[in-house]
Amino acid sequence: MRKTLLILGLVLLCNIVWAQQYHRPVKAVKNVILMIPDGTSIGVVSAARWYQIYNRLGGDNLNIDPYICGTVKTFSSNAPIGDSAPTTSAYMTGMPQQTGNVAIYPPADPENDLIYVDPAMAYQPLTTILEAARIEKNKATGLVVTVEFPHATPADCSSHYHKRGEYKYIASQMAYNNLDVVFGGGTSILTDDMRDRFTKTNTTLIENDLNAFRNFQGRDKIWALFGDKEHPYDIDRDSTLIPSLKEMTERAIAHLSQNENGFFLMVEGSKVDWVAHGNDAVGCITEYLAFDRAVGAAIDFARKDGETAVIILPDHGNSGFTIGRRDLKRYDKATKDDLFANVSKYKRTGEGLEKILINEKPENIKATFKKYTDIDLTEDEVESLLSSKNYKETDYMKKSESQNMGHAIVDIMNSRTYFGFTTGGHTGEEVFLAAYHPQGDMPLGMNTNIQINNYLFDVVGLKTPLKEMTRQIFAKHTDIFEPGSYTIDTSKDFPELTVKKGNNTLVVPAFKSIAYLNGQEIELGSVTTYIDVNETFYLPESLKDKISE
Structure with missing residues (x-):
């Protein structure tokens, strides 16, 4: 009996320690910078560190090194190895999703689901941390990437759809989501409607103009895009035409920090993933180092500012990159020259x-x-x-x-070289977690992607649960309007919902944040979404009152 009580006591103690590790209070801060080196396995980080040491590029440590505090288990709702769309979506919404999903609730896959998935919730758009920070806390919001702006990771923060490749629908949501800063690529994806939206919202649009980007001093919202689609890899980049990730990060922080309520910024080292897919060793190393320099800029700001937290973590691994492979004989005698001279x-x-x-x-x-x-x-x-x-x-x-x-x-x-790759695809190992918080409130140990969402929620200072905000801004049209009062026109580029009640007519275009009440444009404060699979509009619950006025 005594032995049993002792065992139960130890189990209880372990549970208390676990709870303290994962659920201890987190002090909210004014500014939050989330940094994601897409598809970065720990082998890439190790090789980048040795490359930096070998080439005397700035000491023995990477900028993330003093702040590494744990690991993160990343996964899709129905698979241990994730695609970029569902993995960052999990960080943003707290719900792991399926391949291709961008910030929506996944359809159920009962035989394979790794967590409980409610079939009734399928395809429901889910409020992201970025959206909640803007709507509830009135924070400035921004995205900095090195790929086309509606690519998976930035899309996960600021749009909603079940297919990550539908740039027409995703890009429109991003343009209408009132972002204060977007730096990256993708000029060819801009539409006349998006340009008109920028004009109406006093958003400065800079295209392929590095001088204009560097000289911009205004307080207006700003989009600065370079290249038709993605940026070149950093080692291939023409620095007279395209800014570095570090420079874009610095300028985004400087602009966003003008907001008295603070800001939420997501910075992605987007193309570590791309070059890992191609098993290009020097590309993996140098692309990660470009990201790490951006981390240095963010940490420098945070330490001086005293009101900023920085969270750094990949969304998943890629390629199984290793220092050493089968043909490296006497691996334990291999010198720095053997391993890093040629790649350098x-x-x-x-x-x-x-x-x-x-x-x-x-x-x-x-x-x-x-x-x-x-x-x-x-x-x-x-x-x-x-x-x-x-x-x-x-x-x-x-x-x-x-x-x-x-x-x-x-x-x-x-x-x-003697670098190895096991695949040209993503991998399922845990990824590193690094964080800086002015009061030391960092997530420790092994965290799941869901726990990272919980941490972001707390550190931003949000109070309204994301589930409740989702209910408010992404209600089904069938739950808001009476049967027979509405029609949906899918023949247009963007589907339209038309609702008639008495003398009032409400027209709501999908993938925007505006509606037309009796012909007059009104701002909704959040984007609308139409999912073709279930033929459903998702839009603010408050529209019910608008049509009744």
């Missing part, structure tokens, strides 16, 4: 070098490759480049079997 000579990613070589004459391939990598190509390697399907195929019978030049370049560059 590479001046371009595989993609960056491909863009140069694709326009070179065959006789110049060897010399140009040598210039950017210090590699003397073998004849077989030259042949692999010349026969690439996007260069010249020497044997038309083999054209369908040949690879792009970029793939061949990466293979050659990696063959001179």
Whole structure:
């Protein structure tokens, strides 16, 4: 009996310690900066640190190192290995989701779901931390990325849909979600309607103009986009045309901090993920280091400001990157030179070098490759480049079997290193967690993506539960309006809901934050969404009162 009581006592003590670790009070702060190096496995971080040491780029530590406080288990609602859309959506909404989902409740998958999923909630848009910070706390909000602005991670913060690739619907929501800052890529995605929205809301739009970006001093909302879609990798970037992630972060912070109520900013090192998909070692390392420099800028601001928290964590792993692989003999005797000398000579990613070589004459391939990598190509390697399907195929019978030049370049560059990759896709290991809080209230130990959402909720200082805010701003049209009083027109670019009551007519376009009451435009304060799967509009509950006035 005594032994049983002792065991029960130990179990209770362990539970108390666990509860204190995960649920201790968190002091809210004025400003919150969430930083996500997309698809960054811990192997990439380790290699970047050694690369920095080897090349004497700034000491023995990365900017995240003093602030690493735990790990995070990331997963989709029905799979341990997540896609970027559901993983950041989980951070933003507190609900893990399925592949492709952008800040919506996932459909149930009973045989595979890792958490309870309510079938009745399927496709319900879910309020994000960013939206709640603006609506409840009147904070300024911003996004800084190196890909096109409606890509998965930024979309997860500020839009809602069940397919991450529907940029038309996602981009419109982002333009109408009253963001104070958006820096990144994607000029080709802008529409006339979005431009009109910027004009009406006094939002300055800067396109491909680095000087205008650097000289902007106003208090207006600002979008600054560079490039049709994504930015080049940092090592390939023309610094006279495109700002670094660090510079964009600094300028976003400076602008957002003018708001007396504080701000919420999400910064994404977007293309660590992209280059990991391509198994490009030098790209993984240098792209992460560009992100880490942005972390340094954010931490510097936070430490001086005294009212800012910074949370840094990837959304998932990618590629199984390792220092060392099967052909590294006597791995325990491998020196820094063995491991980092060659990769330190590479001046371009595989993609960056491909863009140069694709326009070179065959006789110049060897010399140009040598210039950017210090590699003397073998004849077989030259042949692999010349026969690439996007260069010249020497044997038309083999054209369908040949690879792009970029793939061949990466293979050659990696063959001179000892970095390993297990896959070209995402991986399911825990990711690192780092945080700075002026009072030391950081999440510790192993956290789930749901617990990260809880922490963000607390540190922003939110009071209204996200579930309750979702009920208020994303109510089903069938729950607001009487049957027979409304029609839905899906023949337009954006579906429209028309509601008639007495002498009043309300028209609500999807994926915007406006409606028309008897022809007069009104602001809704949050975006509307239409889900085609269940033919449902989701919109503010308060519209019921508008049509009744």
